[in-house]
Amino acid sequence: MTYDVVVIGAGAAGLMCALTAGYAGRRVLVIDHANKAGKKILMSGGGRCNFTNMATTPANFFSGNPHFCISALKRYRPEHFVELVERHAIDYVEKAPGQLFCADSAKQIVAMLLTECDWAGVEVALKTSVTRVERCGEGMRLLTSQGVIEAGAVVVACGGLSIPTMGASGFGYDIARQFGLAVTETRPALVPFTLTSQWKARANDLAGVACEVSVHCRRDGRRHGNYREPLLFTHRGLSGPAMLQISSYWQPGDELEIDLMPEVDVPSALAAARRDTPRRQLVTWLSEHLPRRLATAIGEWYGESPTLAQLSNAELEAWQQRLSAWRIKPAGTEGWRTAEVTLGGVDTQAISSKTFAVDDLPQLRFIGEVLDVTGELGGYNFQWAWASGVACGQSL
Ligand code: FDA
Secondary structure, rough: OEEEEEEEEHHHHHHHHHHHHOOOOOOEEEOOOOOOHHHHHHHHHHHOOOOOOOOHHHHHHOOOOOOOHHHHHHHHOOOHHHHHHHOOOOEEEEEOOOEEEEEOOOHHHHEEEEHHHHHOOEEOOOOEEEEEEEEEEOOOEEOOOOOOEEEEEEHHHOOOOOHHOOOOOOHOOOOOOOOOEEEEOOEEOOOOOEEEEEHHHOOOHHHHOOOEEEEEEEEEEEEEEEEEEEEOOOOOEEEHHHHHOOOOOOOOOEEEEEEEOOOOOOHHHHHHHHHHHOOEHHHHHHHHHHOOOHHHHHHOOOOOOOHHHHOHHHHHHHHHHHHHHHEEOEEOOHHOOOOEEOOOOEOOHHEEEOOEEEEOOOEEEEEEHEEEEEEOOOOOOHHHHHHHHHHHOOOO
């Protein structure tokens, strides 16, 4: 079998690249070892797929080479994907500023991509594994469970390591290493934190409670990253958008510094409350600013349920620390099992940011999450998958 292009990975980036190359007249085959295309799209955004973020800029991405993503993101913008979604009459909603989700189901995005692939004449081979990729003159040769396939170009769109049960594998990194490319250290990101025994038990008691916080990561006395979003207590530890976001900065041993009341100046608000309502319980005041279960729990953690009048100035300061700069050292993260993305990946130094071709080997390309380009939470990772897929597909 011979194709102009073989794409390994029928995920977001691979399908987008395939349909773009197909419309450009290339004979394209997409191979995936999974039994369904776009499994991560299907499970994304709680089944509704946060398919883009209208405010996407290169600053929303982590990479050893922060300039690498600029070109593709500039050429294929969120408006372009929205236009595609609208052409397929898929209803969508803006859940948070800029974050667009399907109003109905993520299945519609996968169906849209497969329909476009079909219209573009792309063939999709599922349940097909690739055992070897090798150079073959000016082209490439793949050994697969369906036999030998020759291709003018191979596009590696295998994604990252998160959620192995959904088909994730390190195969893209293996191919990169085989052809002499570096792979930067990979880490699970956009992932909940786990806690040690005492804090784990406390989080467990509060499972389901959420509140808006501001969070930093602390390492060597310095703050890294800052997000103001909801925190969610879970049976295992801490989750919610604020925790998923800051996990991209977190390394083992780091502390989190959490402002539980980012909208309140705690010492002056407490001092005013002590002056105006001295007989009120501290926990009653806390529950004006925090969910009641959390307010009660915090009172118990610090063994205090005094009236406001009983608080000394020194105690006001202690409460400032507890509420505005609560420090906690996670035991770890939930890891690849639940991480939404992989930080790190194929080093972009030897890859063209315009065509995604490997320097000196233009018949081999890498796109999407397999590369060392990782977005923040909020639709950026899909925008990267679409943009890198289109840029590569147009150049094939
Ligand atoms: P992707 O992982 O989509 O596709 C890779 C494909 O390669 C898979 O189909 C896989 O089976 C295949 N493959 C792997 N190894 C192979 C091998 N050896 N042989 C053949 N095929 C192989 N992002 C976002 O922007 N908005 C959101 O709402 C969410 N939500 C979300 C929820 C959850 C639970 C997860 C896990 C992730 C998200 N993401 C997200 C992240 C987003 O899903 C991710 O960044 C993109 O799917 C990456 O697209 P790729 O095409 O690069 O990889």
